[in-house]
Amino acid sequence: MDILEDILQKEAKKSEKYKTTDVEKNVELELDLGNLLALDTNDLNLQELKSHKEKYLLNLARDNTQLLLNKLWDLPSERREDIVVAKLPAGTLRLPREKPCPKPKPLTKWQEYALEKGIKKKKKTNAVWDDIVQKWIPRFGYKKAELERQKDWVLEVPGNADPMEDQFAKKAEKKKEKVSKNEFQRLRNIAKAKKIKVPKEGLPSVANPSSDLLNTAAKVARVSTASLGKFQPKLPKEKTLKENVIAPKRVKRDHSKISSIDEKSSHLKIIDSILGKKPKLDIEKAVNRQVFQEQHERSEEKKTQKSKGGKKRRKTSIPSKARKGGKISKPRVGKVNTKKGKGGVGGGRKRR
Amino acid sequence: MKILSDERTKSVFEKLAKFIGGNIKLLIDRPDGKYCFREHKDRVYYMSQAILDLALSCNKEQLICAGTCFGKFTKTNKFRLHITALNYLAPYAQYKIWLKPSAEQQFLYGHHVLKSGMGRITENTPKNQGVVIFSMNDMPLGFGTSAKATADCKHADPIAIVCFNQGDIGEYIRNEDTLI
Structure with a gap:
């Protein structure tokens, strides 16, 4: 009996140490065995949670893990090399993807244009009926090229063409041009998609260049000196460039770095250069000045004569009204005004 | 900025x-x-x-x-x-034109200054010179470019343009939305 009790006690101790595998829940857990996932929708015991948070959460996690493992043991299992192995079913929960969604491919220039214009691609048949050879021939590919070679054994010389010109060479050249153009556009599309800046390499040589092209050519030529065109003299009607063609590095000036004293001194320097400009000889101005001076002298003379002559001269020369102001330019303005009426007199008088 | x-x-x-x-x-x-x-x-x-x-x-x-x-x-x-x-501009102006009261309204509507509307002009104003335009009681009204030198003004007929309007305070109303 002693032994039996001993054993029972030991067992009881053991069971105290290990918790039961049976866990009861009000609402059953949502289990996703494929992902080894358990979702507990039961309410939390708020009191417990507040009083001893860590312990409560730890217990809750253990219970839920126990439930998950219980379900795992229910799965059909087998023994492989002393290890019990169970095969998990497929997961039911849809996990979000690991990587971000791929971005849509950037459109090529033609695709953009087609989209804008609403042009849709039409499905074409692979083969086309050829009347000459009475056969179905592929639109492109080796069979087509071979046949083309057979068909074009002779080429017509157009009426206005140079008879000595090699029409075959011309055709081959045309084809080559087309292929290289296509290749160029393909590369351009790739560069555009990857946002690579393609350096400008000169300008295309065109038979009749447009004014735009000539302008850019002039601009390029202008900045193509060692000093990037800094010391290049300007043409009289040359348009000022807003930005350089070769686009030298733009220096952003920082407000905090430029002191107000520096700014002021640089401004004063600019002002001095503007004000210190030697005036050009303006013939019109010079003539005007001369005319003015002469008038001035003449009127001065008249004035002095008037004061010398006294009352006698007054009658004959100047109407009394105009004399009142006694300013230099009076007599002339007075004359004009007598023609046009009284209104102008006031203006003439006040003029300096 | x-x-x-x-x-x-x-x-x-x-x-x-x-x-x-x-x-x-x-x-x-x-x-x-x-x-x-x-x-x-x-x-x-x-x-x-x-x-x-x-x-x-x-x-x-x-x-x-x-x-x-x-x-x-x-x-x-x-x-x-x-x-x-x-x-x-007004306090520092070097060349000025004063308008007669009768011509002020015309100028403020954006018209050029005619000789008949000019009251006074600074002596020795050259042609194509920036001038500030005042009313007779020295209130600045706008600015423009002289179309004639002072000496030429004397001989010009009354309807000749003396000064081209480049800006006048009427713009505060006319161009209210674009003026900042």
Whole structure:
């Protein structure tokens, strides 16, 4: 009996140490065995949670893990090399993807244009009926090229063409041009998609260049000196460039770095250069000045004569009204005004 | 708020020099504090350092204007004065034209100044010179370019244009929306 009790006690101790595998829940857990996932929708015991948070959460996690493992043991299992192995079913929960969604491919220039214009691609048949050879021939590919070679054994010389010109060479050249153009556009599309800046390499040589092209050519030529065109003299009607063609590095000036004293001194320097400009000889101005001076002298003379002559001269020369102001330019303005009426007199008088 | 490039500063000062000549120095070298020119959306503003500091704390896109707008750069990179600059042009103006009271309204509607409307003109005004236009009681009304020199004015007939209108205070009403 002693032994039996001993054993029972030991067992009881053991069971105290290990918790039961049976866990009861009000609402059953949502289990996703494929992902080894358990979702507990039961309410939390708020009191417990507040009083001893860590312990409560730890217990809750253990219970839920126990439930998950219980379900795992229910799965059909087998023994492989002393290890019990169970095969998990497929997961039911849809996990979000690991990587971000791929971005849509950037459109090529033609695709953009087609989209804008609403042009849709039409499905074409692979083969086309050829009347000459009475056969179905592929639109492109080796069979087509071979046949083309057979068909074009002779080429017509157009009426206005140079008879000595090699029409075959011309055709081959045309084809080559087309292929290289296509290749160029393909590369351009790739560069555009990857946002690579393609350096400008000169300008295309065109038979009749447009004014735009000539302008850019002039601009390029202008900045193509060692000093990037800094010391290049300007043409009289040359348009000022807003930005350089070769686009030298733009220096952003920082407000905090430029002191107000520096700014002021640089401004004063600019002002001095503007004000210190030697005036050009303006013939019109010079003539005007001369005319003015002469008038001035003449009127001065008249004035002095008037004061010398006294009352006698007054009658004959100047109407009394105009004399009142006694300013230099009076007599002339007075004359004009007598023609046009009284209104102008006031203006003439006040003029300096 | 950008600092004007040297080229642009030059064109601004050249324009201002047409009206106020050497007095530009007084705009920059002021005894009452530091003042400066700044560019914002192709418009040139004149402001004190204190206002500049406030404006710099503002987002560039949301800033409408700061200080006094002096004018703007056209698409062809030429500087054009706005009527808002009149406050600074008038006191320093070198050449002036005074209008008769009867001609004031015509001028404020954006018309050029005819000889019949001119009351007085500064002596020795050359042709194509920037002039500030005043009413007879010395109130600044606008600015323009002289179409005739003073000496020529005397011989001109009354309907001849004496001064081309470049800006008048009527613009505050006419161009209210574009004037900043």
